[in-house]
Structure formats: structure tokens, C-alpha cells
Amino acid sequence: MAQTKRKRSGHPAGKKQHSAPNRLVKPIPAMWIAGARIRTLPLAIAPVALGAGAASLIVGGPGSLDWGLVLLSLAVALFLQIGVNYSNDYSDGVRGTDEFRVGPPRLTGSGVANPKRVLAVALAFFGLGALAGIAIVILTGHYWLLIPGALAIAAAYFYTGGKRPYGYYGLGEVFVFLFFGVVATVGTTYIASGSFNFESVWASVAAGLIACAVLMVNNIRDIEQDRVAKKRTLAVLLGNRASRIVFVVFLVLAYAVLFFFALLFPLAPLVFFTLLLALPASLIVLTAKTAPELILALKLTSLTGLLFGVGLAAAFAF
Numbered sequence: 369m370a371q372t373k374r375k376r377s378g379h380p381a382g383k384k385q386h387s388a389p390n391r392l393v394k395p396i397p398a399m400w401i402a403g404a405r406i407r408t409l410p411l412a413i414a415p416v417a418l419g420a421g422a423a424s425l426i427v428g429g430p431g432s433l434d435w436g437l438v439l440l441s442l443a444v445a446l447f448l449q450i451g452v453n454y455s456n457d458y459s460d461g462v463r464g465t466d467e468f469r470v471g472p473p474r475l476t477g478s479g480v481a482n483p484k485r486v487l488a489v490a491l492a493f494f495g496l497g498a499l500a501g502i503a504i505v506i507l508t509g510h511y512w513l514l515i516p517g518a519l520a521i522a523a524a525y526f527y528t529g530g531k532r533p534y535g536y537y538g539l540g541e542v543f544v545f546l547f548f549g550v551v552a553t554v555g556t557t558y559i560a561s562g563s564f565n566f567e568s569v570w571a572s573v574a575a576g577l578i579a580c581a582v583l584m585v586n587n588i589r590d591i592e593q594d595r596v597a598k599k600r601t602l603a604v605l606l607g608n609r610a611s612r613i614v615f616v617v618f619l620v621l622a623y624a625v626l627f628f629f630a631l632l633f634p635l636a637p638l639v640f641f642t643l644l645l646a647l648p649a650s651l652i653v654l655t656a657k658t659a660p661e662l663i664l665a666l667k668l669t670s671l672t673g674l675l676f677g678v679g680l681a682a683a684f685a686f
Contacts, residue, residue, distance in 0.1 A: 414677025419556025549576020
């Protein structure tokens with residue numbers, strides 16, 4: 369008798385959770401902290417710093433900034449970043465994608481946390497981000513900001529959630545560039561000053577490119593596993609060698625933007641010292657043969673983004 373082939377569901381809730389009982393997992397508290405993926409948080413801090421630095425050029429210096437609005441902007445970015453990290457843990461786990469992981473076990477995929485609880489935590493952070501955004505809207509009176517805020521939350525969830533997550537179709541870098549580059553940077557400038565300038569626009573491009581580089585190196589590590597799981601990230605679509613080259617291109621373009629600013633702001637050339645991190649990261653990505661090497665490159669790239677953003681923001685402000 370022929371066996372009936374079970375159809376794979378594309379919706380996270382439509383697939384039974386997979387577990388990895390043979391894996392050695394960390395204690396639950398440590399895994400909850402790891403689930404926030406702390407090393408990705410610089411991607412939220414850097415664009416807000418750049419946006420605040422660009423806003424200081426409009427309002428007449430950092431002393432004239434409304435730092436309460438800047439901190440609320442930072443809260444929005446951080447809460448959404450943490451929310452999307454937990455949301456990815458949930459969606460990839462119940463979809464079965466994490467069944468093929470060779471890296472540290474995830475909360476959902478490892479079977480040590482209830483998927484509904486992971487989703488609840490993700491939604492809680494999205495809610496905190498929404499509350500911070502609503503506070504900004506009330507304080508500034510710019511009620512139209514509710515629209516991009518809602519779009520940001522929706523984009524964060526549907527990155528790996530829903531029936532057709534766009535992160536599974538090579539569009540993850542588009543989301544990262546737009547929301548952790550352009551929207552976060554230009555949005556912070558607008559919130560803090562009521563306007564925006566070309567510094568905020570071009571700085572957002574640099575921030576978005578470095579964020580794309582971080583995502584790319586993370587996905588290069590998982591190319592083989594994602595291919596098996598039918599998760600078509602940009603790295604999977606491009607292939608191993610091309611993805612490594614694109615990673616370097618992202619960083620080169622970000623530093624091309626910095627070169628432009630170095631011609632205009634006396635302190636901006638000092639930001640080139642971040643190449644002490646970016647160059648080793650690029651060399652590692654181009655030559656790495658193991659996952660730990662790529663994880664090191666990811667950490668270096670993330671730190672590069674943080675120091676690049678804070679450094680260039682200081683160059684704008686002072």
C-alpha cells in the first residue's frame with residue numbers, strides 16, 4: 369500500500385514543533401537571555417545615534433536636543449530588535465527550520481520552551497516598542513508616525529512569521545536596510561528636530577549597509593542548513609562564494625559614505641579606525657571554513673556598526 373505523503377505547512381502554527389532531545393542545552397534563564405541575541409542590538413543603537421547626531425546639526429548642537437525623544441526612539445529600536453529576535457526563534461522553531469541548526473540551540477527549536485510562551489515574549493516586546501512609539505506621537509503631535517510604526521512591527525513579525533515569510537525569499541536584507549537603516553536613522557532625526565537633512569539620509573544608508581553585512585554573515589554560516597530547510601535567504605540564493613563577496617561590498621559601500629563625510633566633518637576621519645575591526649571581519653568571511661569563525665566575524669561586524677554609528681554621530685555633533 370502506497371504511503372500518503374504529508375504536506376509541509378508554510379504557517380508556523382501549522383507544523384508540529386520539532387525538538388532536539390539529543391542536544392545539550394543551556395539552562396532556561398541563560399537561553400532566554402541568549403534568545404534576545406544581544407550581539408544584534410548594536411544594529412538598533414547605531415542608527416538612533418546617527419539620527420541624533422544629524423538632528424544636532426539642525427537644532428544647533430547636542431545641548432539643544434530633546435533627549436527624552438531620542439531615548440524613546442532608542443527604546444522603539446531596541447524593543448523591536450529584541451521582539452524580532454524572539455519572533456524568529458518562535459517562527460523558525462515551530463516551522464521546523466531550526467531542526468537543521470548546527471549552532472547554539474534556540475528556545476523553541478530545542479524544545480525547552482513552550483512555543484506559545486516564546487511568541488508571547490516576542491509580542492510583549494513589540495507591545496513595548498509600540499508604547500514607546502505612541503509616547504513619541506503624543507509628545508510630538510506627529511500622528512502620521514503611527515503608520516510607519518505599525519509597518520515596522522508588521523515587517524518584524526512577517527520576516528519569518530506567517531504563511532509566506534519574506535525572510536524565506538531573499539528579502540531579509542531589504543527589511544534590515546529599510547527599518548534598521550533608513551527608518552531608524554531618518555526617523556530619529558525627524559523626531560528629535562522636526563525635520564531631516566542630507567546627513568541623516570546618507571548616514572542611514574551606511575547604517576543599513578552595515579546591518580545588511582551582519583545579516584549576511586549570519587546567513588552565510590547557515591547556508592547549508594537553510595538550503596535543506598528550504599529557507600531561501602539571500603545567501604542561499606547567491607551561493608557561498610558570492611555571498612562572501614557581497615558581505616565585503618556592503619562594508620566597502622558603507623565606508624565610501626564615510627569617506628564623503630570625512631571631507632565635510634573634521635572628526636569624521638577618526639571613524640576610519642573602525643576598519644581595525646571591519647578588515648579582520650572581511651578577511652575572516654572571505655576565508656572562513658567553520659561556523660565559529662563566521663560567528664567571530666559576525667561579532668566584529670556588529671561592533672563595527674556600533675562604533676561606526678556612535679563615532680560618526682559624534683563627528684556630526686561636535
